[in-house]
Amino acid sequence: MLLVLGLAALIWFGGGLLGQPRQARALLLGLLYIAVLMVQVALPDGHPLRLATGGSPALWLLIGGFGALGAAYGLGVRRLKGRAVEKEAAEAPAPRPDAMSEAELDRYARHIVLRELGGPGQKALRGARVLVVGAGGLGGPALQYLAAAGVGTVGVIDDDTVENANLHRQVVHRDADMGMPKVFSAKAALVAQNPHVTVRPYNRRLTAEIAEELFGDYDVILDGSDNFATRELVNRAAVAAGKPLVWGAITQWEGQLAVFDPAEGGPCYACLFPERPAPGLAPGCAEAGVVGPLPGVVGTMMAVEAMKVITAAGRPLLGRLMLYDALYAEARVISVARRPGCPVCGGATPEE
Numbered sequence: 001m002l003l004v005l006g007l008a009a010l011i012w013f014g015g016g017l018l019g020q021p022r023q024a025r026a027l028l029l030g031l032l033y034i035a036v037l038m039v040q041v042a043l044p045d046g047h048p049l050r051l052a053t054g055g056s057p058a059l060w061l062l063i064g065g066f067g068a069l070g071a072a073y074g075l076g077v078r079r080l081k082g083r084a085v086e087k088e089a090a091e092a093p094a095p096r097p098d099a100m101s102e103a104e105l106d107r108y109a110r111h112i113v114l115r116e117l118g119g120p121g122q123k124a125l126r127g128a129r130v131l132v133v134g135a136g137g138l139g140g141p142a143l144q145y146l147a148a149a150g151v152g153t154v155g156v157i158d159d160d161t162v163e164n165a166n167l168h169r170q171v172v173h174r175d176a177d178m179g180m181p182k183v184f185s186a187k188a189a190l191v192a193q194n195p196h197v198t199v200r201p202y203n204r205r206l207t208a209e210i211a212e213e214l215f216g217d218y219d220v221i222l223d224g225s226d227n228f229a230t231r232e233l234v235n236r237a238a239v240a241a242g243k244p245l246v247w248g249a250i251t252q253w254e255g256q257l258a259v260f261d262p263a264e265g266g267p268c269y270a271c272l273f274p275e276r277p278a279p280g281l282a283p284g285c286a287e288a289g290v291v292g293p294l295p296g297v298v299g300t301m302m303a304v305e306a307m308k309v310i311t312a313a314g315r316p317l318l319g320r321l322m323l324y325d326a327l328y329a330e331a332r333v334i335s336v337a338r339r340p341g342c343p344v345c346g347g348a349t350p351e352e
Contacts, residue, residue, distance in 0.1 A: 007032060033063075033064060033067075037061075037064070040056065100122070100123070100126065101196075103196070104126075104150070104196055107150070107194075107196070108122050108149075108150050111125075111149070111150070116311070116313040116314060117311055117313060120311075121311035121313060122150060124310050124311050125149060125150045125151050125152070125307065125310055125311065126150055126151075126152045127152055128151050128152055128153070128219050128220065128310045129151075129152065129153040129154075129155070129217065129218045129219050129220075130146055130151050130153070130154055130155070130218060130219065130220045130221075130222065130306055130310075131154075131155040131156070131157065131214065131215065131217075131218040131220075131221050131222070132146070132154065132155065132156045132157075132222045132224055133157055133158075133206055133221065133222065133223050133224060133225050133230065133234050134156075134157075134158055134223070134224035134225045134226065134230075135156050135158040135160070135170075135172065135182035135183050135185075135186040135224075136158070136160065136166065136170050136182065136224060136226065136295075137166075137169045137170050137224070137226075137250060137290065137294075137295030137299065138224030138226075138248045138249075138250065138295050138298060138299040138302060139156065139158070139186075139222070139224030139299065140170045140171065140172035140173070140186065140224075140295070140299060141171070141172070141295065141296045141299030141300050141303070142222050142224060142248075142299040142300070142302045142303045142306070143156055143172060143186055143190055144172055144189065144190065144193065144303075145299075145300055145303035145304075146222075146303050146306060146307075147190040147193055147194045147197050147199065148193055148194055149303070149307060150194070150196065150197065151197060151306075151307075151310070152197060152198065153197070153198045153200065153218075154190065154197055154198070154199050154200070155199075155200040155201075155202065155214075155217070155218060156183050156186055156187070156199070156200070156201055156202065157183070157202035157204065157206050157214070158181075158182045158183050158202075158203070159181075159203060159204050159205040160181075160182050161178075161179055161180060161181050161182060162177045162178050162179065162180050162181075162182055162185050163178065164178055168292045169290060169291075169292040169293075169294070169295045169296070170182075170295070171296065172185070172186050172189050172190075173185045173186070173189070174189075181201075181203045183201035183202060183203045184201055184203065186199075186201070187199045187201045202214070206225075206230060206233060206234070207233075208233060208236075208237070211233060211234070211236075211237035212237055212240060212241060215237050215238060215240075215241040215243055216241055218243065219243070219310065220243065220244050220245075220246065220306050220309055220310060221234065221237075221238045221243050221244070221245045221246070222245075222246045222247075222248075222302055222303075222306055223235075223245060223246070223247045223248070223269075224248060224299065224302070228276045228277075231247070231249075231269060231273075232269070232270070234247075234269075235247075235260065235268055235269035235270055235344060236270075236344055238260070238268075239262055239268050239344050239345050242263045243261075244259060244260070244261040244263075244264070244309050245259070245260040245261065245268075245269065246258075246259050246302050246305045246306050246309070247259070247260060247269060247302075248298045248299065248301070248302045249298075250290055250294050250295055250298050251288050251290060252288050252289055252290060252291070253291055253294065253325060253326045253327035254294075254323070254324065254325055254326070254327075255294055255295075255297065255298035255323075255324040255326070256298075256321060256322065256323055256324070257298055257301050257302060257305070257317060257321070257322040257324070258272070258317050258320065258321045258322065258336065259305050259309065259316045259317045259318045259320075260272075260318075261309075261318055262338065262345035262346075264318060265318075265319075265338075266318040266319045266338070267319060267336050267337060267338040267339065267342075267345070268338075268342065268344050268345040269344075270339075270342050270343065270344040270345065271336065271337070271338050271339035271342045271344075271345065271347065272321065272336050272339075274339065274342070291326060291327075293326075294326050297324065297326065298324065301322070301324075305317055317333070319335060319336055319337065320333050320334065320335055320336060321333065321334050321335075321336050
């Protein structure tokens, strides 16, 4: 018995190391199984070879039955995956023509008459791909205005579901959406708002394992997350991918907003916040509270900054931090420089 198992392991794993395809190794295992079964059936009881290979055909018939069940299960799983891929491909939106339709031209007319945007700017928005991390207070309004503005592909990643406590500020979601994953609730709202855009929902938590590949599919990243771990992860992935990052944060009556892009000579998030604040110094919205319209104000400004980055209109908040105080209706912008020796972006400008 051990002899046969050893030969099987040698065929499978040894063949794998030698680069043999799975089909060839499976065929050799099948031939080994048939040979062992023939030995058990053809040779008399007590024969040394029969004893060395198990001593009874019943055992091998049982193993063969379980093997057949496993192979059938694997085949069924592969067929189901194949059907899922085919369905996804069939349901994928058809490629948009290069020229905008009459409906799109009418929809974006107020953009097109703007000197800073015009037709080329609207075409750049139509061809852009923007990923929003978080479909909550900041991500929701950013998503709504990016889609309404005609950004061609809008992605959103979040693993949370809509709760009643979200609805006083996360107006992309409705009362009827409670319990639904936020990315699907947001997608429904965006498609209802503008059927000319493609919305890609990712109902999962952003991790380091998927961030690099995911960010590579997009032109601009918006960080609407609500915790320091995710913000740091988003910053590292954006810097590694060479993507501009539009960042925002809110608490109580105050909001912050910046554009980070070391590839263009600006700082990264870690240049501004090299360390997390001590516990209790920066409580989240659940502990500290937040006025309902504030996320809409900051999230909408994030959408504006993303549009400026895409179209090269005006002056984005690159190397600058906007501080907004809703309680006293005050806003100011301060300069932010790259930090020498930053462990994320290096703290050196491209010329250096």
